[in-house]
Amino acid sequence: YLPVALLLGAGLAYGAYRLQVNRLSFKEQLRSAMRANEFQVYYQPVYGHLSGQCEGVEALMRWNRPGVGFVRPDIFIAAAEAEEMIIPLTQHLLRLIERDLQTWSTPPDFHIGVNIAPEHLSSAGLVSDIQTFMANVAARHPLIVLEITERSLIADSGQARQNIDVLRAQGVRVAIDDFGTGHCSLSYLQKFPVDYLKIDKGFVQAIQDSGDETPVLDVIITLAQRLNLAVVAEGVETQPQFDYLTSRGVAFIQGYLFARPMPSAEFVPWYVRHSPP
Numbered sequence: 001y002l003p004v005a006l007l008l009g010a011g012l013a014y015g016a017y018r019l020q021v022n023r024l025s026f027k028e029q030l031r032s033a034m035r036a037n038e039f040q041v042y043y044q045p046v047y048g049h050l051s052g053q054c055e056g057v058e059a060l061m062r063w064n065r066p067g068v069g070f071v072r073p074d075i076f077i078a079a080a081e082a083e084e085m086i087i088p089l090t091q092h093l094l095r096l097i098e099r100d101l102q103t104w105s106t107p108p109d110f111h112i113g114v115n116i117a118p119e120h121l122s123s124a125g126l127v128s129d130i131q132t133f134m135a136n137v138a139a140r141h142p143l144i145v146l147e148i149t150e151r152s153l154i155a156d157s158g159q160a161r162q163n164i165d166v167l168r169a170q171g172v173r174v175a176i177d178d179f180g181t182g183h184c185s186l187s188y189l190q191k192f193p194v195d196y197l198k199i200d201k202g203f204v205q206a207i208q209d210s211g212d213e214t215p216v217l218d219v220i221i222t223l224a225q226r227l228n229l230a231v232v233a234e235g236v237e238t239q240p241q242f243d244y245l246t247s248r249g250v251a252f253i254q255g256y257l258f259a260r261p262m263p264s265a266e267f268v269p270w271y272v273r274h275s276p277p
């Protein structure tokens, strides 16, 4: 057995070593990518059914690595969370949004959705991070929407709740992102003061032209209405999906049918074309 045990031991030691080297270097890679301006923000318009126009955007991070191309955001975001880099990365994103907003001419209360990771939501620095951002974009006076996941509510630290209370009192709004995909959080929904439910695209894409029933989606919409939450449907790609959702009172529609995420330089003319004269 000895050779096997030795091999295994060596393998494990090597694996752990390699992991550690990669971990250190990934953190470094993120830091240097921020310095080298490799991150960019794409903005996806959100359509408001009541007004019939674009009511806001969701800010989505993009990492264009020289020689590699775009890295999938869910992958580098998850890695940044694991490496405790998500807070600096989000702070960096806020700086990029501030810069972009200087070139926009959106009306007051135009929604700017920002994804906030659980660790950030329950950190003592969140309130000042958002206050700094609000001060730096005060000229445009946007309505800031923090998109948090069900995971954040379950890992409730008390600090998260306090942050939400303080920020909501200052006009910031909170959306539960990817609703229905996390752990059951119905009891948390009642405890946490939130403003929007974002229905995950998985439920939206269950709406087929064939008219098959979508019981889970229907229950989520009803639940949100009973809780007085506005609903945002994500991943809306077809007209039948749009018609289904708006006929059931879903107020906000986000998806490729209306617009894809785009860099600021594209969003500015897009917005001019899509707002009333």
Ligand code: C2E
Residues within 6 Å of the ligand: 044, 059, 060, 061, 062, 072, 073, 074, 077, 090, 093, 115, 116, 117, 147, 177, 178, 201, 234, 235, 236, 237, 254, 255, 256, 257, 261
């Ligand atoms: P998310 O917050 O659920 O963002 C919505 C995702 O759906 C985006 O993917 C968007 O491009 C995509 N999407 C929008 N409309 C459609 C559609 O009609 N059809 C389909 N199939 N997809 C659509 P993206 O940009 O790849 O981002 C993936 C995830 O990465 C995000 O999911 C979010 O969880 C995370 N993420 C992105 N940017 C940030 C960020 O700045 N901070 C944090 N914490 N997470 C981020």
Ligand code: CA
Residues within 6 Å of the ligand: 058, 115, 147, 177
């Ligand atoms: Ca989101």
Ligand code: CA
Residues within 6 Å of the ligand: 177, 178, 198, 200, 234
């Ligand atoms: Ca989502």
Ligand code: CA
Residues within 6 Å of the ligand: 178
């Ligand atoms: Ca998602």
